[in-house]
Amino acid sequence: MVGRIFFAWMKGSRLDCDAKKWRLFADGLNDLAIFLEIVAPAFPPIFTLTICVSGVFKSIVGVAGGATRAALTMHQARRDNMADVSAKDGSQETLVNLAGLLVSLLLTPLVTDNILLTYLLYALFTSLHLYANYRAVRGVVMETLNQARLSLTVNDFLRLGKVPPPSSVNPREPLLPAFHRRLSVRLGAPLNSILHSAYDYQRATENNQKNYLLGLHRNAGTVSICLRQGAGSVDVIEACFHAEILHQLLHQDVSAWSVERDTFTQLQETVKAARDERLWDAVAATHLLVDQLFPRLLSEARSAGWETQRNQLGADEWRAQWRLEAKKRQ
Structure with a gap:
């Protein structure tokens, strides 16, 4: 909670100005938070600290991701149809989460007790995730000047x-x-x-x-x-x-x-x-x-x-x- 408050206080006014940059930042920080959760069991003495840092990162992701999503939704609502665009964006996210859930049901038995495979799959999917988000953000053409x-x-x-x-x-x-x-x-x-x-x-x-x-x-x-x-x-x-x-x-x-x-x-x-x-x-x-x-x-x-x-x-x-x-x- 403190992390969310401090980040919004320090960077809130910049999120509109550099929405694409902060959108990509949120994606990268979210992947880093997931990585910390994966490696935390390997370091029992600092397990609690690692999980807390991951939680702070995810709280920052919530602020940066939510704010930049609103800015990009406003940009995409060319017919002043923000509600329509937001609803379809939510449906798209739900569909992707559903596909991820189905894939996870197949992968979970394979990676159980196999830490090396877990790390390899994480590296593969994270690379694809960051590349896809980079291409998506790079494809946005904004007509306002920052x-x-x-x-x-x-x-x-x-x-x-x-x-x-x-x-x-x-x-x-x-x-x-x-x-x-x-x-x-x-x-x-x-x-x-x-x-x-x-x-x-x-x-x-x-x-x-x-x-x-x-x-x-x-x-x-x-x-x-x-x-x-x-x-x-x-x-x-x-x-x-x-x-x-x-x-x-x-x-x-x-x-x-x-x-x-x-x-x-x-x-x-x-x-x-x-x-x-x-x-x-x-x-x-x-x-x-x-x-x-x-x-x-x-x-x-x-x-x-x-x-x-x-x-x-x-x-x-x-x-x-x-x-x-x-x-x-x-």
């Missing part, structure tokens, strides 16, 4: 000059928990994580008439984005697009880009030569680039089939108010 899909989309846009469709991006989305960026994005951060003085406020709002403020901490490897009260989904996508441009400038080779190559090359040289940890000059300059490039990205993304009126970018709940010096670009 951090990973946005990163791939922006990268293709800058390199090739066009926005790829969801069917091209989803098969390349990383599904393993080991995936991490060299520059992490904190979206919906509190204002004091960006502004520490009047000078910071002046630099953060320079060339900026948007519904977000962005602060870069190069040494910490983070981009903090404070959203303005009333910021919508398009504003959130624009803020993450801006953060992705900064990530590319800091950690990627921009010489092969087809979009604004000369401008980005010059900016990258400026960034490399700068000693300012906050890189306010680069942030102000990229505001102008975002003004120029984002309308094109947004238009092509909608034409390619991406959903922009909602997103799964994982914004926190912090919002702030500040004065815009001029009328915001429509």
Whole structure:
């Protein structure tokens, strides 16, 4: 019970954003829990501890599996028929469990008192299970943008000059928990994580008439984005697009880009030569680039089939108010 509570508290807000990744994680953790139950009798001194750890793993599987199932069911309910999809998903699971029960009746007499065969069959069926789930999750094509899909989309846009469709991006989305960026994005951060003085406020709002403020901490490897009260989904996508441009400038080779190559090359040289940890000059300059490039990205993304009126970018709940010096670009 404590494991369920702590996992939901720590990772609950991320389950919607990376539903496919956490679905695969739940499957793998469930198989690990079963493995611990199988090997527990071989270690009598720690039998109780092993079974308890397996129970915690299964409780986490219950949270992650149930939550991601709901997210994927919502994605599959294209006619707003969540109840219908959920009912048929339950029937499919019941059918599979029935087939598993019949097979287990045949296998149980064979594996009784034969621990080697038990381990071999477990390894075989677990491998098939993980492979089938990986292929199933990989086949899901989601039209909403999360951090990973946005990163791939922006990268293709800058390199090739066009926005790829969801069917091209989803098969390349990383599904393993080991995936991490060299520059992490904190979206919906509190204002004091960006502004520490009047000078910071002046630099953060320079060339900026948007519904977000962005602060870069190069040494910490983070981009903090404070959203303005009333910021919508398009504003959130624009803020993450801006953060992705900064990530590319800091950690990627921009010489092969087809979009604004000369401008980005010059900016990258400026960034490399700068000693300012906050890189306010680069942030102000990229505001102008975002003004120029984002309308094109947004238009092509909608034409390619991406959903922009909602997103799964994982914004926190912090919002702030500040004065815009001029009328915001429509």
